[in-house]
Amino acid sequence: MRQIVLDTETTGLNPRTGDRVIEVGCVEIFNRKLTGNNYHCYINPERESDEGALAVHGLTTEFLSDKPKFHEIAHELRDFIQGAQVIIHNAPFDLGFLNAEFTRMGLPPFVQYCDGVIDTLVQAKELHPGKRNSLDALCDRYDISNAHRKLHGALLDSELLADVYLAMTRGQNSLTMDVEEETSSDGEALEIVPLGEIIVVAASSDELAEHDTVLAGLDKSVKGTCVWRTYAV
Structure with a gap:
């Protein structure tokens, strides 16, 4: 959409x-x-x-x-x-x-x-x-x-x-959830399957370049240095 x-x-x-x-x-x-x-x-x-x-x-x-x-x-x-x-x-x-x-x-x-x-x-x-x-x-x-x-x-x-x-x-x-014990229709406790390991995927060089382009646009709009440049430093 x-x-x-x-x-x-x-x-x-x-x-x-x-x-x-x-x-x-x-x-x-x-x-x-x-x-x-x-x-x-x-x-x-x-x-x-x-x-x-x-x-x-x-x-x-x-x-x-x-x-x-x-x-x-x-x-x-x-x-x-x-x-x-x-x-x-x-x-x-x-x-x-x-x-x-x-x-x-x-x-x-x-x-x-x-x-x-x-x-x-x-x-x-x-x-x-x-x-x-x-x-x-x-x-x-x-x-x-x-x-x-x-x-x-x-x-x-x-x-x-x-x-x-x-x-x-x-x-x-958030990535964490408070989970209450769930039961089936016959009162049996349902097994809760834990989440697997969270995989972190690093940005590619093309994605980093696109990110820098967005930051440059923010710099221009605020006529200075946007806050994300500070975080990057």
Whole structure:
């Protein structure tokens, strides 16, 4: 199954009052594995960001002034997500903006190009009722490092959310299990077969090279050195 983890940054909170999308980040997952085939772009919204939004993402009007306008990237974004299941944290927010952008161009709403949408905020609330379920809180809960997340960024947040989604849906959080004695229908104790030796397979040179490419992409997105380089040292 092809899935796309998506996040946006915007000039404000409400597309109905003219707020626009200024950044889109997409991370591809195929059969529960990150492929490295990601999509990212900054967008000139043709207006300034609200003060509160600017404090969140830090993308100034000057920085965005030479970036493409949404209608210039809409078709490549549509082609990238076409037919995939899209995963978003607090999906109504991002979909509201993307639907508005596509409708502004006279195209069908963005959501019509997706093969369904998963809202990880809804999932997290079901799994962890009464707890904080922001992206930062989920990173802490699933031991995913977000130390390099100083400001919100669509691609970085999509990468973090992809890790959170895979952790949240894997069904088992450790290699050990607490097993109660099971009995058959006639009351006889069932034999529990112990797990065999865990085999560790070292990464190949091609896999290490691909890993380095992913780290280079993270370095670029944070404009510095990502935390995984520190761990490698």
